[in-house]
Amino acid sequence: MADGRKAALACIDVQEDFCDNPDGALAVKGACALTPIWNELLSLPFAVKLATRDYHPRDHVSFASQHKGKQPFTSTLKVKNPENEQDVFTTTLWPDHCVQGTLGCEYISQFARSKLTHSIEKGQDKRVEMYSGFGPPYRNPKFGMTEMEDVLKKEGITDLFVVGLAFEYCVKYTAIDAVACGFRTFVIEDGTKAVDQSEQNLTAVRKELQDNGVVLIKLFSLELEKIKKS
Template sequence: MSFRPALVVVDVQEDFCPPNGALAVTGGRDIVPTINELLSLPFALRVATKDFHPQDHISFASNHPAPNNKPFVSTATIENPLNPAETQETQLWPDHCVQGTKGAELLTELDVSKVDRIVEKGQDKRVEMYSAFADPFPSPCSQSDLADTLKKAGITDVYVAGLAADYCVRFTALDAQKNGFKTWVIGEATKAVDPSSLDEVYKGYEEAGVTLIGKDDKQIQRVMGLA
């Protein structure tokens, strides 16, 4: 099979970035020049994803009763609406990336003109959805069309960048690999909510077959060679 790489830029949105983001990742804006360099490369497809939540989303601490409603501290158990036997414990967050708000917008400095497709996720108020592919349940109730889009484009390899390294980038990369794409995460083009968690994240990548690379890695040069 020929090499057809796609770039997936995860959630480079105002609410995930300083100075005013509701859930700002330290250094979140600093990766944009690197991402713009990647967007200029001859990928067969370039996708940007967006968290795009309704105001009553289950991941917002504000939608849970006290005392279990402290952002970054409290958790909640979510049942799969299609199979209540499937549950997950999820972190609760400040309200963020609410549809129609400034916080949900992609950063103005991101070169969106080079993006072929935007995928909105997290729109089902009943479930958390870090991955740009689907919610984490074995039988998902909320899925995007990202896997179909990549397959229809004949994509073989998925390169992942964006925010945050320990949440939406992590689960998007793992799901890309699970969907049959050879998956590469570009380390310098990501930032984490909790950098101390990255060893665990990278161990999970290794176990799943996802490869962490640098922006000057031979796998990036391979994309450049398509020009």
């Protein structure tokens, strides 16, 4: 890129359990149809091409099945920072998904994972929710962070382009954390889908991203044209 900038692509949680096929435990409508877009982006000359994946133990705190009387999608839970009980994050509870050792945990079969330079696993600690590829939402103190920030900074990345699943959860939190880590951050809307695809929800997520310094772009954007020509 011009002006000494260096770009990376982050494909967030493009896994079988999030794919809208008959076996997806937490299927996102329209997710599978995005695979050609992700693969096309992986063919561009990004300096780093990484993907994250949920890698949950069977008794993960985010599973509704672990909480008596709780229901997936509608129940919530306040989860404390293991190192500071006053630091609390409220999470939605989900069906069991992306369990280690299951097919649902794997990248979707059509995803061009051979083009990745890095693969980052998250959500292994059963005690905490982790939407962001950078780590759990706790900041007082930070707890259980992944290697994602170190990988990007070691490679001299200045700009991060984010796609994947799902728009209002792991994509959103990853993008917001990326800005906080000092990266100029873009979410490519054509390359992501939300769990709740109502216009009201999409509008709210876009505003939250923009309020936190994330730039929303489309596939045919000036920013991606610069990548293609680099």
